[in-house]
Amino acid sequence: VSPGNDEYWNCLTCGELFADADCTQIFIGFSAPDRSNHTDIVTDPAVAASCTVEGLTEGSHCEACGAVITAQTNLGLESHAWEWVTDKEPTCVDSGEKHEKCLNCEATQSNGTVIDATGEHIDGDDDGLCDTCGEDLNPEPDFCSTPNNPLCILAAACNGQTSIAAKLILAAHTLYHAVAQLVK
Numbered sequence: 162v163s164p165g166n167d168e169y170w171n172c173l174t175c176g177e178l179f180a181d182a183d184c185t186q187i188f189i190g191f192s193a194p195d196r197s198n199h200t201d202i203v204t205d206p207a208v209a210a211s212c213t214v215e216g217l218t219e220g221s222h223c224e225a226c227g228a229v230i231t232a233q234t235n236l237g238l239e240s241h242a243w244e245w246v247t248d249k250e251p252t253c254v255d256s257g258e259k260h261e262k263c264l265n266c267e268a269t270q271s272n273g274t275v276i277d278a279t280g281e282h283i284d285g286d287d288d289g290l291c292d293t294c295g296e297d298l299n300p301e302p303d304f305c306s307t308p309n310n311p312l313c314i315l316a317a318a319c320n321g322q323t324s325i326a327a328k329l330i331l332a333a334h335t336l337y338h339a340v341a342q343l344v345k
Contacts, residue, residue, distance in 0.1 A: 217235060257275075
């Protein structure tokens with residue numbers, strides 16, 4: 162037996178461990194390694210934990226016989242560092258998608274998470290139309306069909322005209338209906 166190692170025998174009948182070959186003395190336990198008997202002690206470096214690698218504390222062992230002098234302690238894994246990533250930007254009418262990705266590894270979760278449509282129209286080229294869906298952002302006022310309302314009938318007749326009189330009638334018509342909405 163090498164220095165620093167314990168010698169014992171295993172009884173094949175009862176499974177008990179013995180300190181002697183005659184199986185008369187029960188083996189009490191392993192002794193701690195004797196550092197003085199090991200001359201080739203090697204440091205086992207600490208390992209930083211991450212979300213993919215279990216961390217270890219620094220330890221040491223005898224290179225000659227492999228006996229562990231200072232055991233490394235397993236520190237386990239670190240948690241993932243999640244960040245949302247947009248896969249498809251939402252638009253005024255269409256929903257988008259996003260998922261979470263770990264900043265330290267390539268792990269993902271929450272794939273296909275829906276981002277609600279914004280409902281906001283964008284007119285980047287100032288043509289009066291939404292760049293995404295084409296909706297007219299400056300529609301002509303809808304003319305009502307209020308029966309027997311002379312202002313509504315006159316406003317419908319003036320629609321599309323550019324004279325000052327037509328513009329005044331259209332403005333009065335819009336004001337009329339705005340006030341009517343407030344009164345309701």
